[in-house]
Amino acid sequence: MTAAPPPEAARTPAPSATSSPAAGDRTATADDGTRLRWCEQGAGSPVLLLQGQATAMAGWDRVAADLASEFRVLRTEQRGVAGTDPGPGGRVPDGLTTRDLAGDVRAVLDAAGVATAQVVGHSMGGKIAQWLAVDAPDRVASLVLLATSAGASDGVPRDAEAHRLLLAGDGAARTRLFFDDAWAARHPDEVRTFFALDADRPTLRALYRASAEHAALGALGAVVAPTLVVHGTEDRLARLASAERLAAAVPGARLVAVAGARHGLHLDSAEAAAAVREFLRAHAPG
Numbered sequence: 001m002t003a004a005p006p007p008e009a010a011r012t013p014a015p016s017a018t019s020s021p022a023a024g025d026r027t028a029t030a031d032d033g034t035r036l037r038w039c040e041q042g043a044g045s046p047v048l049l050l051q052g053q054a055t056a057m058a059g060w061d062r063v064a065a066d067l068a069s070e071f072r073v074l075r076t077e078q079r080g081v082a083g084t085d086p087g088p089g090g091r092v093p094d095g096l097t098t099r100d101l102a103g104d105v106r107a108v109l110d111a112a113g114v115a116t117a118q119v120v121g122h123s124m125g126g127k128i129a130q131w132l133a134v135d136a137p138d139r140v141a142s143l144v145l146l147a148t149s150a151g152a153s154d155g156v157p158r159d160a161e162a163h164r165l166l167l168a169g170d171g172a173a174r175t176r177l178f179f180d181d182a183w184a185a186r187h188p189d190e191v192r193t194f195f196a197l198d199a200d201r202p203t204l205r206a207l208y209r210a211s212a213e214h215a216a217l218g219a220l221g222a223v224v225a226p227t228l229v230v231h232g233t234e235d236r237l238a239r240l241a242s243a244e245r246l247a248a249a250v251p252g253a254r255l256v257a258v259a260g261a262r263h264g265l266h267l268d269s270a271e272a273a274a275a276v277r278e279f280l281r282a283h284a285p286g
Contacts, residue, residue: 025083028076028111030104032093037084038076038108042068045141045284046117049075050105050125052147053211054204056082059194062267063120071280074117076108080203092206098124098214102131109139118280119225120144122266123238124211127151131216133223142283143227143250144276146266147235149242150217150249162236171195177236178264190267220249227253228279230272232261 028036039057047067049060057075064073078101080086087093093100105128109117118141121129126148133140149156165173175184175191184191197204227250231243240257247255256275258265265272 026111028104028108030107032088034079034087034104035085036076036079036104036108037082038074038111040072040074040112041065042071042073044071045286046112046114047071047073047280048105048109048114048117048119049073050119050121050128051075051078052123052125054078054081054197054199054207055194056196056198058082058196059267061193062190063273066273067277067280071118071284074108074112074114076105078207079104080199080206082198086200086203092203096206096210098127098210098216099131099135101128101210102135105129105132106136106139115139116141116285118142118144118283118285120146120276120280121148122146123148123263124207124214127211127214127216130220130223133225133227134216134219137222137224140225141285142279143223143225144279145227145229145243145246146272146276147231147238147243147263148246149214149238150220150246151214152212153215153217154242154245156239156242156245159236159239166237176262178262179268180260180262183268187268194264194267217245217249220246221251223250223253226279226283228275229253229255230258230265230275231255232258232263232265232269232272234260235263235265237263 025037025039051059057077067073077084080092119129126145133143229243229247231240233240247253258269258271261269
């Protein structure tokens with residue numbers, strides 16, 4: 001998600017289990033020595049899931065379990081989130097960028113022994129995935145970009161009221177920005193897990209800046225991976241026009257606009273899930 005660090009009233013405490021690596025979790029080492037948590041499940045060709053700003057990889061649980069029936073699914077925590085180290089000296093590095101975070105992803109792929117993966121990124125995770133595809137094209141077999149943009153330089157005005165609601169501390173309003181009302185009512189535990197925060201304030205600010213300052217539009221012509229852009233028509237945190245400009249900037253990219261879907265369509269939209277699975281099947285290496 002691409003919003004400023006929420007006030008304390010808006011924060012949902014993370015379950016204590018996310019504060020230290022769970023059984024089966026593994027670590028990779030970034031270029032600057034930072035330990036990065038990652039996990040895997042399933043078997044088959046690798047699929048890497050990258051979540052939005054400051055959200056934990058547990059937010060992918062539904063998607064990961066579904067995809068693990070036919071893929072080897074990898075996930076990793078962002079710096080300073082849910083037990084991953086922030087950086088040298090216990091702090092997120094000054095000036096951290098989405099491009100830097102893509103370097104962390106390469107370290108995770110190395111630790112997993114994965115030369116090439118299909119990469120699925122949601123929100124800020126999609127921004128990180130863009131740089132991975134630009135800077136390390138040999139590591140990306142295909143690219144799925146969900147509810148994301150190429151950055152503010154795409155010229156699409158931000159919905160200021162939506163971002164105000166995200167920060168206002170009203171959990172119901174925040175949930176409506178992401179999820180269909182009926183789906184959220186049926187899945188309260190998933191909503192709670194998705195919004196849980198397990199990071200300190202300096203980390204939240206650093207990740208917010210990295211997402212807000214993302215500017216990849218001019219570089220996306222270098223992407224060679226087959227690319228699918230999936231976006232909700234009712235996404236107020238990243239407008240559909242941003243997805244259209246993103247898809248137009250990536251050679252050969254295809255855009256799927258999901259009618260009525262909001263910013264959390266990777267969890268609540270069967271249409272989005274089916275489009276992603278079909279694309280991953282079509283582009284699985286080998």
